[in-house]
Amino acid sequence: MHSSSTSGSRLCLNSLKSLPIKTLAFGTLILPFHSINASKTAYQFDNVVNTNKLVVVSVVNPTAVFDDSEHLHGFGYDLVRNYADSLNVKLEFKTVDDNATALKWVKQGKASFAMTTASIQTIEGKNLTSFSASCGETASLQKNGLNTDLNWVFKAANDPLSETASGFICRAKQSGTLQQLANFYNQNVIKEESWDSIQRDLNSRMPIYKASFQRTAQQYNLDWHLLAAIGYQESYLKPNSVSPTGVRGLMMLTNSTAKAMGVSNRTDPAQSIQGGAKYYDSMLDQFSDIPYPDRNWYALVAYNMGPGAVNQLQNRIKNQGKDPNKWVNLYAYLDSNKASNGRYRQAVQYVTRIRAYLEHIKTTPQLVNI
Template identity: 75%
Template structure:
């Protein structure tokens, strides 16, 4: 790939580490001292900690959770995953058709809490308790086109699980971590009127290349919607595209990368898609130390900037005493330094746009692509 515009696949965002040493994730799980909590009662907290599993239920939408192949990601999903990590337990994230069902699961004890946009009156009618998923920081959601009514709903207000969760999200508000997470999942990555143009492109061009995307994705165990999102980011699905730096084709391969991937004709869309998928798969292998689903984001940045550039950033993150294999640390580094480094700014835009295109393509595909 080339340094200014390249590609990737198998998207999905991993957990944001809860370590207090991470400035970006100064999320505290303990807002209330445990000696002040009535531990004699059997709360959800006990079963979660002892069972090493946190079950969360939500309706699938652009604010809470979005499925990408075998993975899940989204603002709400990652926030819940962060909380689970802070408790050192596994997150089990379930989706249901509507908010009423999600609330019912909490009432029946089938889920430890729900992430919902239900009206507060509806929540109170079920005798449940809720608080803002952003500790009232609705501007972070509003500015990024996310639903400002997102709440976490628990069965008991005095359950330590609800109390520590409340402290967790409020610390996230204070540290700026919630705002940054929302910025990654922004629905405003392109101007609203541009989606009509994007949809026209997809309607005209996607049917031509859909089979190649699907066949190649299956070969490398990738999501074909993601390959298509990369292709759209790279060339708007135009196989004869050429950049000023010499990259060309639907997946915009450099000449050297094309040769290394066995591509003899970069303007042949089938070969280009094959070359892009193969290279992205190699990036996944290159960063095998990064756990899934974070590895997908690392591979995308490496596809765009080159793996050597990612290696250097990882070294700097490690030197700061942070986990170099955690996506939020890499994303935070790129965000902090993008004003002085155009490559970082481009990498942030690259990954964010592909994520948005992926979601749009997947949704549109269910309708008319």
């Protein structure tokens, strides 16, 4: 486990104390470009300013980024996205197969920085500098099954880019953003012993409905794996499922939603998948001003709670002085209040489990190739 307070090439916040700062609503750090007095040395920070682009290279793993998807997501990826937003620059995110390649890109100046799980000895052996991507928040990462050795690696310790990044990470820790992101990307949300029965379910039922998921997803320009993940969360892919509240079918539609989506028989699996996809697509439209991957998570909460409930939550978040269109803020509100509100608890479990099922379906060859 590594902490940002470690000596050597590790960075700390001391270098930031003399710089004017302002804080975004979700607790991240912004340092205005004009406030940084860079020397004549060629810094990556200068490249970011001049190109208005942050180029980040990362290894693919459950902690850093989930890459086999239409829209990247992950604990590390979300941190990087928020850092780019805090600098008001575009993010160009690249993935590579191994840490050595990622470090080579930084050394050659092909990337602003790298996100890797390489050892500190390896990083320092390349004369590069790094700090913990969790600012020492190892307990939250460990509890959620995430790799505590995730590092951000830079070419030089005195580059203003690495200094602002260090400050950003530790402010995210102080604000609770790091912990909430770790909670959402929890790799232990489904118990290890449950995956065997889940896999048996998927092996036996997915072949029956895969074509319908694929055909319907193509119609609405959706990811069929995500539709299948929703279906599994809703009914375990059982078309005759019914709940005590009256929702029914493979995608568990209410009677009113089914009618609105043109579904005449909720227990018909093809109709249910069609209706569920159409409804999910309409939820995406409701939140079209929110970028991906956050829009997917908002749409899933709306699928579960209704779009009106999500709009109410957004208003409450806005009244708290936070950005209502940031997933980390919506998730934090739900997660922080779930003990006193059953609907919030259900929504948190709903979207987190669907994320886990999506990743499982996409990375299990026998499911993808059925």
